[in-house]
Amino acid sequence: MKYFSLNNRSHYSNFENAVVRGLAPDKGLYFPEEVVKLPNSFFHSLEKLDKTEVGFEVIKNYVGDEIPDAALIDIVEQTLYFEFPVVRINDHIGSLELFHGPTLAFKDVGARFMAESLGYFIKKGNLGKITVLVATSGDTGGAVAHGFLDVDGIDVVILYPKGKVSEIQEKQLTTLGKNITALEVDGVFDDCQQMVKQAFLDTEITDHRRLTSANSINIARWLPQMFYYFLAYKQLKELNRKLVFSVPSGNFGNICAGLLAREMGLPIDHFVAANNANDTVTNYLDTEAYRPKPSVATISNAMDVGDPSNFVRILQLFGHDHLMVKKVLSAYSFDDASTKKAIKEVHNVTGYILDPHGAVGYLGLKRFLESHKDYHGTFLETAHPVKFLDTVEEVIGDKVNIPDSIKGLMHKQKKSLQIRSYADLKGYLLEK
Numbered sequence: 001m002k003y004f005s006l007n008n009r010s011h012y013s014n015f016e017n018a019v020v021r022g023l024a025p026d027k028g029l030y031f032p033e034e035v036v037k038l039p040n041s042f043f044h045s046l047e048k049l050d051k052t053e054v055g056f057e058v059i060k061n062y063v064g065d066e067i068p069d070a071a072l073i074d075i076v077e078q079t080l081y082f083e084f085p086v087v088r089i090n091d092h093i094g095s096l097e098l099f100h101g102p103t104l105a106f107k108d109v110g111a112r113f114m115a116e117s118l119g120y121f122i123k124k125g126n127l128g129k130i131t132v133l134v135a136t137s138g139d140t141g142g143a144v145a146h147g148f149l150d151v152d153g154i155d156v157v158i159l160y161p162k163g164k165v166s167e168i169q170e171k172q173l174t175t176l177g178k179n180i181t182a183l184e185v186d187g188v189f190d191d192c193q194q195m196v197k198q199a200f201l202d203t204e205i206t207d208h209r210r211l212t213s214a215n216s217i218n219i220a221r222w223l224p225q226m227f228y229y230f231l232a233y234k235q236l237k238e239l240n241r242k243l244v245f246s247v248p249s250g251n252f253g254n255i256c257a258g259l260l261a262r263e264m265g266l267p268i269d270h271f272v273a274a275n276n277a278n279d280t281v282t283n284y285l286d287t288e289a290y291r292p293k294p295s296v297a298t299i300s301n302a303m304d305v306g307d308p309s310n311f312v313r314i315l316q317l318f319g320h321d322h323l324m325v326k327k328v329l330s331a332y333s334f335d336d337a338s339t340k341k342a343i344k345e346v347h348n349v350t351g352y353i354l355d356p357h358g359a360v361g362y363l364g365l366k367r368f369l370e371s372h373k374d375y376h377g378t379f380l381e382t383a384h385p386v387k388f389l390d391t392v393e394e395v396i397g398d399k400v401n402i403p404d405s406i407k408g409l410m411h412k413q414k415k416s417l418q419i420r421s422y423a424d425l426k427g428y429l430l431e432k
């Protein structure tokens with residue numbers, strides 16, 4: 001499979017180079033030259049396949065012969081070792097729980113697949129050592145740290161804003177040690193992001209060590225997100241209903257993977273992009289005008305994005321045709337007050353505890369189902385409520401059970417290096 005840059009159709013890359021680079025040299029996002037159609041026989045026999053077999057069939061044509069089948073099967077198995085249940089909320093709505101991985105958020109899937117793929121290419125021998133440099137506002141850092149832990153040939157350096165991530169998120173970033181270093185930046189997320197960008201452009205650093213980014217536009221994070229739409233369909237197939245999926249969206253990588261899965265033949269009829277107050281895409285669908293704007297802070301902060309990077313991939317999928325986009329995709333936006341109300345109501349009526357991101361997904365789904373009663377709806381629960389403990393416990397007026405898998409984490413010792421300026425970051429990267 002070849003990948004082209006969305007800024008210039010004549011710039012091509014193979015899978016390995018696109019994974020190592022992240023972005024094309026002209027800063028365009030990579031996009032597969034061809035959307036692979038899966039045969040009907042695959043969907044007919046889906047219930048007979050296990051998670052790894054499903055994932056392998058979905059991804060193999062996008063990787064081609066650059067990773068041999070046996071190694072790719074192993075990578076998919078390492079990626080999908082946890083569960084992806086669709087939990088019934090009522091007769092018409094299910095929650096696809098994507099939080100059973102090591103850092104309790106869906107980003108584990110993309111981060112693990114990318115780490116394993118990059119690890120494979122390093123082992124093959126022609127890349128040398130690589131430093132993954134990433135800025136995080138919370139969820140990305142933990143997923144990347146856990147995904148890349150102990151992967152030979154890779155050092156991970158994570159910048160996070162001091163005092164701006166939740167306690168659990170900080171522990172997930174700072175307690176692993178080994179090849180993972182956490183830099184605690186005296187500033188906000190934008191400062192971290194800015195320093196990372198500057199480092200990539202600084203030849204004194206890039207001459208000294210090979211840098212790569214692990215952010216969500218990398219194809220090795222984007223494409224494997226398709227897996228769980230197929231795994232959800234496997235659980236919903238016997239309902240024999242028209243299916244709609246609602247995806248709480250920020251940078252739109254997750255929903256764009258779902259839309260690609262649909263183009264590959266997965267029988268999901270419609271998608272809802274559920275937004276918080278950052279409503280750039282909701283406005284685009286209403287008005288046909290795409291007007292990026294600065295992000296605003298909300299309680300579903302992983303979706304506080306005013307200019308979603310993956311939106312161009314959605315336009316590409318639908319040939320830049322606004323009517324085609326609208327046929328398959330709806331978008332709605334909800335404020336924090338509605339989000340809290342949804343968490344409270346669902347908890348009161350069913351006992352199920354939503355996190356603020358899943359709650360926005362739930363609201364988007366309910367809005368769509370009001371005028372489409374013949375559908376069965378699934379929303380993506382993208383993080384465990386415990387990651388947003390303060391908000392959730394305040395709203396439901398009750399305690400959230402801490403999953404066993406992270407109980408030990410809270411007692412681990414935080415290890416981070418404090419940095420104040422770009423010079424500090426540069427000093428660290430040059431010295432090591």
Ligand SMILES: *Cc1c(COP(=O)(O)O)cnc(C)c1O
Pocket residue numbers: 105106107139140216248249250251252253254255302303357382383
């Ligand atoms: C990153 C994240 C999102 C947004 O996903 P995108 O792929 O950027 O649209 C939603 N929910 C949670 C919990 C996240 O961490």
